[in-house]
Amino acid sequence: MTAALLFWLAGSGLIGLAVYGLIVNPHPLCKLLALNLLGSGVFLLFGVIARRGAAAGLGGDPVPQALVITGIVVAFSATAIAVGLLLRLHGEAGVASIDEEDDAP
Amino acid sequence: METGFDLALTLLLLGVGGWSILARNMMTAVIIFIAYGLLLSLAWVRIFAIDVSLTEAAIGSGATGMLMVIAAHKVGADARRVVHPSRAIHVLAGIVAALVAVGIAALAFVLPGEPQSLAGPVMERLGDSGLGNPVAGVLFVYRAFDTLLEKVVLLLALIGVWSLARDEDWGGIPGFRLFRHHNSVLTLLARSLPPIGFVFAIYMTWAGADVPGGAFQGGTVLAAMWILVMVAGVRKVPRVSSPLLRLAIVAGPVVFLAIGFFGFVMPGEFLAYPQGYAKPLIVVMEIALTLSIGVILGLLIAGPPKGEDAA
Amino acid sequence: MPLEALPVTDSTAGGALLVLAIVMPAVALVALLGLGGRGARTIVAAALLVQLLVAARVALLVAGTQAPLVYVVGGFHPPLGITLRADGISALMMVVSAVILAAAAAFAWKDFAQPRGKPEARLSLIFWSALLAMTSALNLLFTSTDLFNLYVGLELLTFAAIPVVAIKGGAETVRAALRYLLFAVFGSMLYLLGIVLIYGAYGTLATAEIAAHVTPNAATLAAAGFVTVGLLAKTALFPFHLWLPPAHAGAPAAGSAVLSALVVKGSLFLLMRLWFDTFPTLRAPDDMQLLALLGALAVIIGSITALRQQRLKLLVAYSTVAQIGYMFFVFTLVPTDAGDVIAGTAWTGAWLQVVAHAFAKAGMFLAAGLVAEILGHDRIRELGGLSAKAPLVVLAFAISGLSLMGLPPSGGFSAKFMLLVAALAEGHWLWAIVIIAGGVLAGAYVFGVLSRMMAAPAAGVELATVGRGRQLIALGLALVALLMGLLPLSPIAFLTIGRLP
């Protein structure tokens, strides 16, 4: 089960890297990339849980594996909407930035 | 030997993942992210999740990567124009990130020693459905409700992207044309590859009932073929209001819902399959879903409809 | 070691209604997309009517049998399958959301019409699709008992809310929508991380099974923490509130109404469900004090920021930030050994606050939308002349404001009074002071706006006329919040039907 432990560490490290990226990268596209990295780290942890549950002649528990597939699709949907918003914002404002701006006239 | 490989893969994943976070140039970051996705799908193979590996390669790396390349191409230069945080914030972020990573890593050692698993119960009743792939069993039999709702999520993502069209452009042609590329070699590829891709997509869907694969992986291949054809300009891009396009979008969800409701009639539960008909119904459903997923993915990547004459 | 199995719960009579509540809006959504704008509003009207009937039937059945409705989807019992279950609070929220969605749809009826004889309009398709998806997602969140299924529901709700925020276009709203989305995705990833840990520890995602076996070990506590922070980000509790005001203020009025009244309650409902029904034994008083503290800060900071706003819609949105704060007192005021009168009072008070705020805020946002339409802007300094031109709008705003302030008789008063009684009875002086202070601050911003509305119009200002029907809808919602004040100030038994003891 060393593979499982190693990939658990990989998943944890990826989540940490994503958190770092979310904090220090101000551009929304960078944040989106970091969120995707965060998601992939979480999915990988779920995969390790599945691997730990190998039984009944299977290499892994199929339930978490199936859930990860659904999760990947949902994450992709979020990315698609975010990229759409990003490009529209770039078109409207000339620069895609989500920094606080004074809304008051 | 195998541990060495896993260790190398772990380090590579962390290194490449970190690189994509730290890269100064946005296009570089995105391209590294795609490579990261491919490495990740290798890791999924190593933990015996072939279905996930295929999905990660197709959606997580491929389709997501394509979206991000488009975004980086358009807004890549913005990075220099936004305010970057100070050095102190970087140090603080590093500390927070390290704490999070170590904390989650430590949880590996406090999870209950005896692993929990539903593998047994899944296999026990998988025979009833006639499916051979337990992951397909979870997705289309036990938790079909999740999968049905996930299709609604996908439709909504399309609504979300389309909502960003300008009113005057509505009903027009999705933005494929913006990256149209006239090139004789590309045209050759766009004429020769799609038949192979189409057969392959159907095969992946069909085989998904018994071995790794399924509607999503097949749908992604279909989407790739469609995008290729559109970008090469071999076929006309349909308008978003085209009835045929709309039919393709809703075909999968309609079949899924219809089969779900038929469950009320026979055998009496929503999303239950009549005895002995589970596998044929699921295959029919998956083929319809492959078409819809392919079209929706293609449209999501193409972006909202653009004006008639903006070339 | 596999967990010992719980006794199997089968579908109850009428359980199929729960599936219908979730799936029928999806059917309507597919029809809307497939038919390309033909008969869009007819489809929506039919779907929302069905929704009202289904929700009413569910509530009557729950009240009649004094037991929850259950539906085992596909006949596959947990842990393999997904079970839907409607107890008292689910039924209540289903009815509330069906009513408010229907009212919002009626309000938006003309604005989002499909122009006759023209090709499908963007506004119409997008708005109605999003509204239908919201209906489906809310019902899913109110009834599902599977943590991953609930994750899909959360995402569905977010993806339905984003187009409503962004529908007007323009840099401001698109930026607000993007921020909202990034926050929401971050929140769902944390939620998912929590679920991963829970599955690792218990091998199931069914809330009842988890509740039966939950132990306060490190993995479970970490999971509960991740899930909570994720949901707080989606609920916009302080300090995660910054995305909310521009997003809610940027949407069209009917959209703002459902976003503020219902969408933030989706993740809040889940949070309450988890802490009270899924891991009740993990509720350490100190941790819960932290949630209450964040709630208190939300009340104070949200209200003060609302006071300083110069635009009406932003003021109303900041008021949402503050009003959400009150709901978090429930986490400390209902002690672990629930069942006594005080706990029942706090529990009822919290749900009254959820419902009264839903109606009052929906009414207020619709009124604010009408104000913007009449004046052509929503600058608070220049609201003069409204009371003469559109007294019904001002009345709707005032009555909604009454409930937000917590003045009697109103649902907001009953809610805050019951929370206050519970706080005093349990010796939580600080929270009692915050509850009162929040009311005073709400009074300040509501009366500030009202006095401007009563002022004489500035010279040369042209006021547009708005239809009486829409004014009555805003007023109707506000009146519901007002009439809730007639409920007796004692625990309501319906809210405890089907809850674990």
Next chain:
Amino acid sequence: MTDFFTIIAVSAGAVLFLAGTLGLLRFPDTLTRLHALTKVDNLGLGLVVLGLMPQLGWLSAAKLLAVWLLVQLSGAIVTQILGRSVSGGEESR
């Protein structure tokens, strides 16, 4: 005997991949990098596929061969497009 063949062929393929990657990293401009990458990697993949084929049944072997052919096709075309866009060829913009 087949094992021996597999080891030799796959190792040779791996060495070629290594060389191609080195070329990608070390060569000065896009055209020379493409030159290094395509030629060597196509051959490298071919050797790996060739080495693995005797280990498998005919159906799997055919699938491997199909993978190689598809990579040939797409690689050739992508290289073409990249090359043209770099050298400012006939149809690129």
